[in-house]
Amino acid sequence: MTTAMPRLRGVRLSSPLSYILRRPASTSPLRLAVPFPATRSLTTTSSSSPARKPAQWPRHFRSILYAIIFGLFGYHSIDRIVDQFAGPVYQPDTPEDQEAQRQIREQFDKLNIVKELRENPEFVEWEAYGNFSPEEKRKRLTTGGLRGSRALSSQRVFWNEKDKTAISVLFLGNGIDGWPGVVHGGALAILLDEGMGRVALRCVPARTGLTANLNIDYRKPVLSGQFCTVTAKYVPEKSNDRKAAIKGEIRDSMGRLCTEASALFVVPRTLTLRKLGDGF
Numbered sequence: 001m002t003t004a005m006p007r008l009r010g011v012r013l014s015s016p017l018s019y020i021l022r023r024p025a026s027t028s029p030l031r032l033a034v035p036f037p038a039t040r041s042l043t044t045t046s047s048s049s050p051a052r053k054p055a056q057w058p059r060h061f062r063s064i065l066y067a068i069i070f071g072l073f074g075y076h077s078i079d080r081i082v083d084q085f086a087g088p089v090y091q092p093d094t095p096e097d098q099e100a101q102r103q104i105r106e107q108f109d110k111l112n113i114v115k116e117l118r119e120n121p122e123f124v125e126w127e128a129y130g131n132f133s134p135e136e137k138r139k140r141l142t143t144g145g146l147r148g149s150r151a152l153s154s155q156r157v158f159w160n161e162k163d164k165t166a167i168s169v170l171f172l173g174n175g176i177d178g179w180p181g182v183v184h185g186g187a188l189a190i191l192l193d194e195g196m197g198r199v200a201l202r203c204v205p206a207r208t209g210l211t212a213n214l215n216i217d218y219r220k221p222v223l224s225g226q227f228c229t230v231t232a233k234y235v236p237e238k239s240n241d242r243k244a245a246i247k248g249e250i251r252d253s254m255g256r257l258c259t260e261a262s263a264l265f266v267v268p269r270t271l272t273l274r275k276l277g278d279g280f
Helices: 059-086 095-110 112-119 134-138 141-145 185-203
Strands: 123-127 152-160 165-172 210-218 226-235 243-251 257-266
Touching: 095 112, 095 152, 095 165, 112 123, 112 165, 134 141, 141 185, 152 185, 165 185, 185 210, 185 226, 185 243, 185 257
Parallel strands: none
Antiparallel strands: 123 152, 152 165, 165 226, 210 257, 226 243, 243 257
């Protein structure tokens, strides 16, 4: 069985809806043509009762009704079009999802950035959170709720001990969109927080810590259905044994800078946290 890969969801939909309200028919009496010459009457008579207008809905009620009808029609039409172009969203751990992830891993190994990092002896590679058990992974956000081909898939970490730099390469599925075809900014913030935190925790003696602040500048939209890189680098001149300053960025599959960030991670004084160790 061949499973279709999640496709890029970059569809612009433009379907303006318009309608014309028909004006009610005139209720004034018809005037009959009189052969010339005609005698003009100098007297007028008034009708004993005004002519009744046919019962009609008020104009604003009709406008609301038409808006609801056309709105529902447009919503369902757009939804079908988006699903057609964006590709299916598979639930995690289903046979379709497993096949999609297999194809994603095949593409991952062919990426130029992956080949370059693997050929560089200064970088060490591992699977993100590879030192966590399956039960522990399911309780975490990125390895639990956001797992699978629909969200964050095939995330590998490349660590440079000399430069204190980590480069994560992963696939962004079409189940984390904000606008159709565009990854939600919150998902990008999660990637930056975890990628930068990974570096921070490796650079403080306690090997643990929490995010004190995270500042993000969104430069360009990140399209879903593609690979991206999350780079995080230690800033020693702004750090000490209890805090770590980190700079980060996200680039798309074309190498374009999409997001920049800076963060500060601190070691809590009154809270004992688990040491994550290596390979997270």
